[in-house]
Amino acid sequence: MSDLMNIPCPHCSALNRVPAERLGQKPVCGRCKQALFDGKPLTLTESNFDAVAMRGDLPLLIDFWAPWCGPCRQFAPVFEQAARSLEPQLRFAKLDTEAQPAIANRFGIRSIPTLIFLKGGREVLRQPGALSPPQLKQFIDHAMGLG
Template identity: 75%
Template sequence: MSSLTIPCPHCGALNRVPAERAGEHPNCGRCAKALFDGHPLALTEANFDAVACRGDLPVLVDFWAPWCGPCVGFAPVFAQAASKLEPRLRLAKLDTEAQPKLAQRFGIRSIPTLIMLKQGREIARQSGALNAAQLQQFVEAALARA
């Protein structure tokens, strides 16, 4: 039986979850909160490495800003994708205005930009807002490379 190591988005604890049970709404062994809630996780400098650089699941990060029209328009598409794609991967949002060091770390030059990370390593990048079908296509292609 294979298992996945999944970092808790609330307390950062690493949780070992049987792969075939990942879709059964597992809770953290330390804080007892849900490991997945069907919504993108807000990333900050405080939780970025704990969530995006550890564990077995790929993390799809939407780099955005509140003043960006295309970012705001894409937000509902991204939010809806979280409920469909978890627990195959974690979806997260990073506000480039509030977290400029992380935006700089990834060389974000335009927003929105999507970056798929696997254990902190970039495996795919896409700039510009996507519709639901395009987002699904991007995710499937990125996961094939992971």
Template identity: 55%
Template sequence: MTVSAEALHIVCPHCHTTNRVRVADMHSRPDCGQCHKTLFDGHPLALDSDSFDRHIGRNHLPVLVDFWAPWCGPCRMMAPAFEQAAQMLEPQMRLAKLNTEEAQAIAARFNIRSIPTLALFVGGKEIARQAGAFRSAADIAQWARSHL
């Protein structure tokens, strides 16, 4: 995927439309051209089987995905830190969560064997993975930034 020095493709977390956003406008809370909602709200995006490939493949931003399940204690313990990490990392990175119970085919496709697992995607390709819960938002942010 070629990234323009002037504009990036950003997939809307609300309507899943791909938007072209000037790099200079990234920190000024850009809105979606389709639904007019903000493209960055400081919260992880809940992905599902229908939206996963669109967000991973069409975003020019790196996408950090938390593969989790509702019954997983460590997943629930890490959730507040992941939420805080979204506030720290946006708009340079999109954070998303994928419930592996609801999207079992995607979890199988990426060979997710333990949860929580964080996977960092750039240009539609996985570039880093870490199984196990992080203790803090700062640890999540540091890990993600270290792989870019």
């Protein structure tokens, strides 16, 4: 019997039970029939944050950023490339701190960009500042090894 993982749909927020070995086979949502993984960071807002970020069995890496932030804009392609290459082992998401100040305050974001790694809806690791591709990989590897 395979391990079932609860995966929130990034489109309709429905919780889907997917066998772990099928994560890489482009699973679709049972409710809306859209792909559970798009190979790109999903956008978090007040309306979908708790349903997507705080539920499910997949770890989640959130990039807290703002459109006016130069380092945030420089880091964006690095983050997007990581999402393309590392999904579905973990989910990537972006949260615009200007558009979603309540969530930024909830996480105590004081500088941007800031990365927060969540497992089971709980913060495991935090990293302020833009990272190079090797630094991001090292951060992810470290976070994935934590319990």
